[in-house]
Amino acid sequence: MKTSRTLSRRIGGLAAVAAVVLPLSACSLGEDTEAAASDCPWTADESVTGTVRIGYQKIPNGDVVVKDQKILENCLPKATIEWNNFASGGDVVQAFGAGSIDIGLAGSSPSTKALSAPLDLPVKVIWIHDVIGEAESLVVRDGVATDITGLKGKTIATPFGSTAHYSLLQAITDAGEDPADYKLINSEPEQIAPAWANGDIDAAWIWDPTLSELEKQGGTVILSSKDTAEAGKPTYDLGLASDTFIEENPKVLEAWAKAQDYAVDQILGDPDKAAESVAVEVGVSTDEAKAQFAGLTYLRASEQATDAWLGEKLGADLLATAQFLLAQDGITAVAPAATYSDGVDADVAASAG
Amino acid sequence: MSSSHLEAVRGPRRWLGLLASLVVLLAVWSVVAAADLVEPHYLTPSPLEVWDAFVRANSHHAVGGGVDRVVRGEENYYLWEHLVVSLRRIGLGLGLGVVVGVPLGLLMGTVRWVGDLAGPYVDFLRSLPPLAYIGFLVAWFGIYDASKVWLLFLAAFPPITLATINGVRGVRQDQLNAARSLGASGLQLQTQVIIPATLPDILSGLRVAVGFAWTTVVAAELVNGLPGIGGLAYLSGTQNKIALSVACILVIGLTAIALDAVIRTIEKLVVPWRGKA
Amino acid sequence: MSKGIDVAGLEHSFRARGGAVPALDRIDLAIEPGELVTLAGPSGCGKTTFLRMIAGFVAPSSGTITVGGTTVRGPGVDRGVVFQQPTLYPWLDVRRNVALGPKLRGVGKAERRATADRYLSLVGLSDAADRRPYELSGGMQQRAQIARVLAGDPEVVLMDEPYGALDALTRERLQNELLTLWRETGKTILFITHSVDEAVFLGSRVLVMSPRPGRIVLDEKVPFSSRSLAPDEIRALPEFAETAARVRAAIAP
Numbered sequence: 001m002k003t004s005r006t007l008s009r010r011i012g013g014l015a016a017v018a019a020v021v022l023p024l025s026a027c028s029l030g031e032d033t034e035a036a037a038s039d040c041p042w043t044a045d046e047s048v049t050g051t052v053r054i055g056y057q058k059i060p061n062g063d064v065v066v067k068d069q070k071i072l073e074n075c076l077p078k079a080t081i082e083w084n085n086f087a088s089g090g091d092v093v094q095a096f097g098a099g100s101i102d103i104g105l106a107g108s109s110p111s112t113k114a115l116s117a118p119l120d121l122p123v124k125v126i127w128i129h130d131v132i133g134e135a136e137s138l139v140v141r142d143g144v145a146t147d148i149t150g151l152k153g154k155t156i157a158t159p160f161g162s163t164a165h166y167s168l169l170q171a172i173t174d175a176g177e178d179p180a181d182y183k184l185i186n187s188e189p190e191q192i193a194p195a196w197a198n199g200d201i202d203a204a205w206i207w208d209p210t211l212s213e214l215e216k217q218g219g220t221v222i223l224s225s226k227d228t229a230e231a232g233k234p235t236y237d238l239g240l241a242s243d244t245f246i247e248e249n250p251k252v253l254e255a256w257a258k259a260q261d262y263a264v265d266q267i268l269g270d271p272d273k274a275a276e277s278v279a280v281e282v283g284v285s286t287d288e289a290k291a292q293f294a295g296l297t298y299l300r301a302s303e304q305a306t307d308a309w310l311g312e313k314l315g316a317d318l319l320a321t322a323q324f325l326l327a328q329d330g331i332t333a334v335a336p337a338a339t340y341s342d343g344v345d346a347d348v349a350a351s352a353g
Numbered sequence: 354m355s356s357s358h359l360e361a362v363r364g365p366r367r368w369l370g371l372l373a374s375l376v377v378l379l380a381v382w383s384v385v386a387a388a389d390l391v392e393p394h395y396l397t398p399s400p401l402e403v404w405d406a407f408v409r410a411n412s413h414h415a416v417g418g419g420v421d422r423v424v425r426g427e428e429n430y431y432l433w434e435h436l437v438v439s440l441r442r443i444g445l446g447l448g449l450g451v452v453v454g455v456p457l458g459l460l461m462g463t464v465r466w467v468g469d470l471a472g473p474y475v476d477f478l479r480s481l482p483p484l485a486y487i488g489f490l491v492a493w494f495g496i497y498d499a500s501k502v503w504l505l506f507l508a509a510f511p512p513i514t515l516a517t518i519n520g521v522r523g524v525r526q527d528q529l530n531a532a533r534s535l536g537a538s539g540l541q542l543q544t545q546v547i548i549p550a551t552l553p554d555i556l557s558g559l560r561v562a563v564g565f566a567w568t569t570v571v572a573a574e575l576v577n578g579l580p581g582i583g584g585l586a587y588l589s590g591t592q593n594k595i596a597l598s599v600a601c602i603l604v605i606g607l608t609a610i611a612l613d614a615v616i617r618t619i620e621k622l623v624v625p626w627r628g629k630a
Numbered sequence: 631m632s633k634g635i636d637v638a639g640l641e642h643s644f645r646a647r648g649g650a651v652p653a654l655d656r657i658d659l660a661i662e663p664g665e666l667v668t669l670a671g672p673s674g675c676g677k678t679t680f681l682r683m684i685a686g687f688v689a690p691s692s693g694t695i696t697v698g699g700t701t702v703r704g705p706g707v708d709r710g711v712v713f714q715q716p717t718l719y720p721w722l723d724v725r726r727n728v729a730l731g732p733k734l735r736g737v738g739k740a741e742r743r744a745t746a747d748r749y750l751s752l753v754g755l756s757d758a759a760d761r762r763p764y765e766l767s768g769g770m771q772q773r774a775q776i777a778r779v780l781a782g783d784p785e786v787v788l789m790d791e792p793y794g795a796l797d798a799l800t801r802e803r804l805q806n807e808l809l810t811l812w813r814e815t816g817k818t819i820l821f822i823t824h825s826v827d828e829a830v831f832l833g834s835r836v837l838v839m840s841p842r843p844g845r846i847v848l849d850e851k852v853p854f855s856s857r858s859l860a861p862d863e864i865r866a867l868p869e870f871a872e873t874a875a876r877v878r879a880a881i882a883p
């Protein structure tokens with residue numbers, strides 16, 4: 001007697017189904033992975049409460065070590081630490097723009113974008129996670145060219161607006177060539193390997209895992225960001241924090257910087273242990289992680305707080321990056337030099353030194 | 354009676370056919386994967402590799418690669434938990450889409466000038482690809498679930514509204530006249546005639562909206578989409594874990610089909626008169 | 631209680647693409663309370679238009695209609711309408727369809743259910759009460775529609791070719807049911823039909839409308855609906871055949 005059931009009763013039945021399903025989906029998901037929890041390496045600060053919203057990327061540096069080993073969670077036991085994963089520095093900058101995160105990791109190009117018009121975000125660089133070396137390199141299809149001049153007229157792929165893009169253009173300019181003579185194409189990292197296999201591109205300035213993949217497919221590295229850095233145009237992965245957060249949470253940032261410094265120390269002194277965390281977080285093997293460590297330069301807090309880095313030099317590097325970005329239509333104006341030197345805050349690193 | 358009898362005969366045969374085609378598909382897939390027609394190799398995972406990735410993603414498993422740590426699923430969530438989070442977002446977006454879309458459609462369908470005024474905007478919104486405005490939503494509503502639910506809502510409500518308007522305009526004039534002659538007030542006309550008469554169209558709109566929401570959820574989860582099945586599919590792609598990506602895509606596809614079947618069942622239960630009256 | 635209908639100087643023309651289409655032309659008519667008036671006429675002459683104006687669905691170009699002394703300005707519970715095409719609601723079962731009028735008036739659940747069951751048994755549909763309209767035959771749907779109108783307890787019942795699509799047997803049974811109902815309730819009924827036989831057999835008064843633009847060309851009191859003879863015997867009466875011949879002549883002169 002199905003037909004005798006009325007519409008309202010049927011809707012009631014649906015509501016009952018919903019009542020069963022909704023609480024099920026409202027239950028909290030996920031679970032803390034045990035095993036990695038080591039206690040705070042120094043005295044934990046129990047006075048800090050509230051939420052710290054962090055934007056991170058899957059890059060083999062101290063940030064993912066801090067996350068995996070729960071150093072911040074252990075050292076700020078009363079605070080809630082929220083880790084949000086982003087695929088690119090552009091996304092992290094967007095999240096700062098939306099006021100959705102307090103601390104985040106972005107390359108020097110997107111960080112410069114954040115400080116320049118039209119964004120003019122109220123953020124500061126407070127940390128150098130790494131100086132990019134051979135981690136970002138120019139891979140060339142075998143036999144196509146042995147130096148950058150030989151690549152003229154050839155197709156080179158790189159994610160536009162990235163640090164790799166910056167290094168590529170610097171390398172072209174340093175070789176006395178005009179970028180207009182090259183076919184540069186914008187491509188997401190994960191689409192470069194298929195394009196390469198398809199024969200669509202001759203070269204790419206890119207990072208792992210695509211970099212290793214291209215080498216496996218017979219590519220040769222002819223230049224790297226280490227070379228451009230040595231030529232005076234370094235690129236970085238930087239830690240950013242919003243101005244208000246810096247003002248209101250010195251204790252959080254001190255613990256954060258200490259945690260980062262601890263992670264750097266571990267990468268330098270106990271790479272096996274750090275590599276395990278990188279393997280878990282980035283999704284590579286420990287051997288690959290250790291190989292990737294070699295492609296980046298890590299700086300202890302005491303070192304990066306000096307004028308050679310955060311204290312002075314980085315502001316100038318950001319200004320140079322801004323001039324590059326302006327030429328690339330990445331920003332609408334280069335701010336006065338003071339904006340970039342003021343956009344770097346060495347105090348946080350100093351507090352951990 | 355007779356149609357269910359037919360189904361009873363056709364049922365097993367249909368399932369057998371489906372099974373056979375599935376076997377053939379898996380075989381062809383395996384051969385293509387083994388033949389390495391596409392370079393690099395990791396881009397063409399075999400069905401077994403995908404199954405492995407699926408199982409790993411739903412269990413505690415060793416990280417491998419020289420680490421003897423056991424982790425939970427992917428990114429600390431099981432694959433089904435990623436799915437549930439995405440479903441929750443879709444459910445919220447669709448729920449809001451219904452709560453806003455249906456009354457708006459009823460209003461636009463009944464009050465001519467409201468329909469004329471708001472119609473072009475709804476049409477415009479419907480024709481926009483969600484990727485085009487996710488950036489704005491992130492700027493306004495942040496990178497957390499609010500912006501994602503907003504995006505899904507904006508994707509879901511136009512088809513629901515348009516279907517509702519269609520339904521309202523399609524109500525037979527004499528069904529309204531009959532109710533008026535029986536003493537229906539304006540409000541009673543809405544609740545007793547227009548809304549039930551429009552229900553089949555609302556459900557059709559909902560089906561379209563669900564389909565749209567699935568394609569949109571992946572876009573919504575490109576930014577800070579973890580946990581989330583779309584976010585996981587994207588992340589695994591950037592990490593060259595294509596087997597996991599494929600597993601996610603298959604799960605998305607199968608869930609979408611299942612969801613559609615659920616709505617069709619609801620249709621059968623709630624509007625059994627569809628196509629008959 | 632039943633009400634009378636007064637139509638004065640009624641005219642109507644539809645605005646169509648080719649200009650105004652005259653549909654009704656100067657109709658003056660007084661229907662007494664409790665009359666069963668049948669209205670016949672060729673297809674397209676304006677019968678439905680006339681009925682819809684009394685129902686209040688369409689406003690006339692000029693002239694007035696009053697029902698029970700009140701000018702018609704829109705649909706109302708005093709006038710029940712049985713449509714040419716049944717307009718039952720598929721989302722309600724038959725009982726709830728019939729109970730809709732009382733429900734809209736705020737009658738309690740048990741009471742309106744009882745009312746519905748009473749009228750369903752009156753039209754012989756008690757067994758189908760739990761079914762959906764689309765599960766009924768055309769004749770059953772028409773009967774359900776009639777039950778719904780009666781359950782609304784209108785003073786005037788307007789019926790637009792309600793039996794047009796039925797087979798002869800069902801039709802005759804429903805005609806007899808209608809007469810029984812009319813005698814029991816004493817309602818004013820306006821009944822449109824194509825069939826001369828039906829018009830003469832059912833009506834206490836027969837009207838014939840001329841081809842477009844429609845006007846009343848025959849208006850005659852008819853005795854047969856009040857006679858207590860069996861239907862077959864009534865149809866066999868010589869007066870029946872004479873009246874039918876007059877009506878037929880009026881329709882197609």
Ligand SMILES: Nc1ncnc2c1ncn2[C@@H]1O[C@H](COP(=O)(O)OP(=O)(O)OP(=O)(O)O)[C@@H](O)[C@H]1O
Pocket residue numbers: 644645646651653671672673674675676677678679680842
């Ligand atoms: N909405 C309308 N717009 C324009 N013309 C109309 C409209 N409704 C009816 N007409 C015209 O008015 C005339 C009368 O129509 P009506 O439906 O009243 O005829 P009828 O006598 O009921 O015919 P039938 O016996 O076939 O049902 C017809 O010529 C028809 O074409």
Ligand SMILES: [Mg+2]
Pocket residue numbers: 677678679714790
């Ligand atoms: Mg008609």
